Amino acid sequence: MQILAIDTSTEFLSLALWLDGRLLSRDIHAGQTHSQQILPALRELLDEAQVELESLDGIAFGAGPGSFTGIRIACGVAQGLAFGANLPVVAVCTLLVLAQQSGATRVIACLDARMGEIYHAVYEKSGDVWLEVNPPSLFKPEEAPKVTGNDWVGVGTGWLVYADVLHGVYGTQLSGMQTPEHNSYPKATSITALALPAFEAGLGSPAHQVAPIYIRNKVALKMSERVNR
Numbered sequence: 001m002q003i004l005a006i007d008t009s010t011e012f013l014s015l016a017l018w019l020d021g022r023l024l025s026r027d028i029h030a031g032q033t034h035s036q037q038i039l040p041a042l043r044e045l046l047d048e049a050q051v052e053l054e055s056l057d058g059i060a061f062g063a064g065p066g067s068f069t070g071i072r073i074a075c076g077v078a079q080g081l082a083f084g085a086n087l088p089v090v091a092v093c094t095l096l097v098l099a100q101q102s103g104a105t106r107v108i109a110c111l112d113a114r115m116g117e118i119y120h121a122v123y124e125k126s127g128d129v130w131l132e133v134n135p136p137s138l139f140k141p142e143e144a145p146k147v148t149g150n151d152w153v154g155v156g157t158g159w160l161v162y163a164d165v166l167h168g169v170y171g172t173q174l175s176g177m178q179t180p181e182h183n184s185y186p187k188a189t190s191i192t193a194l195a196l197p198a199f200e201a202g203l204g205s206p207a208h209q210v211a212p213i214y215i216r217n218k219v220a221l222k223m224s225e226r227v228n229r
Contacts (some may be wrong), residue, residue, distance in 0.1 A: 002051065003058045003199055004042075004081075005191035008034040008074040009066025009094045010111070010126045010157065015041055016188035017049050018196060025189050034073050035074075050147050053085045057097040058204045059154035060195030062186050063091035064213035065119040065136060066111060071212040079207040090195040090202025093213055094186040095156070096135050101183040104176075107149065110158025110166065113138060118158035118166075119215060120144050138215050151175045157184050183217040 007014040013030040015038075016023060026041050046053065063077040064071035075091070082089045099107040105125040110118045118141050122134035134145055141162035152170060154177040159166055163177065178184060198204060 007062035104153035
C-alpha cells in the first residue's frame with residue numbers, strides 16, 4: 001500500500017508518503033504560504049521517493065478542524081490530485097491525528113481556534129482502535145467539557161495558548177501535557193497511520209465526496225467584539 005498524506009490545518013505544512021512500510025515526510029513552518037509551498041514540496045517528496053502520483057493507492061488529508069483557509073487548501077489539493085490520478089481519498093479529523101501521535105491512550109486534544117476558543121475532542125484507545133469519548137466541538141477553554149477518570153494527556157496548540165485555564169478545568173486528572181516539541185500540530189505521518197486501515201478496507205471515497213470539517217461558521221470578530229475583548 002502506498003499513500004500520500006497532507007495537512008495544512010495550522011501554520012505548518014506537513015506531507016508524508018507511506019510506501020509499503022517506508023515513510024518519507026516534510027514538515028515546514030509555512031505561516032500563510034501553504035498554497036505557494038505545497039505543490040513544490042510535494043514534487044520534491046515524490047522525486048525523493050522516486051514514485052509518481054498515479055502509482056499511489058490513495059490520498060489522505062487533515063480535514064479539520066483548524067485554520068479555515070488551511071483546511072480548504074488541504075481538501076482542494078487532495079481532491080485535485082485525486083481527480084487527476086483517479087485515486088480514492090480519506091479525510092481524517094485533525095484532533096484524532098493529535099491523539100494518534102501523542103503516544104498516549106487517553107487524550108484530550110485541543111487546537112487553538114483563535115477568537116478566545118478551542119477546538120476540542122476527547123479520545124480513548126482500546127487496542128488499536130480510537131474511541132471517541134467527546135466529539136470534535138468548539139468551546140471557550142474555561143467551558144471545556146469534563147472527563148471521568150485520570151491519566152489524561154493534553155495535546156495540541158490549545159494547551160499551549162490556554163495551559164493555565166485548561167489545567168484549571170482538568171487539574172489532577174492530567175498525567176501530562178505535551179509541549180511544542182512534542183506534536184502540538186497535526187502531522188501527516190500520523191495521518192498515514194490512521195488512513196492506512198481505511199484504504200486497506202476499501203473505504204476511500206471519490207474525491208468529490210470529501211469535505212473539510214469546519215465546526216465553526218464564524219471566521220472573524222466584529223470590530224465591536226474586538227473592542228469589548
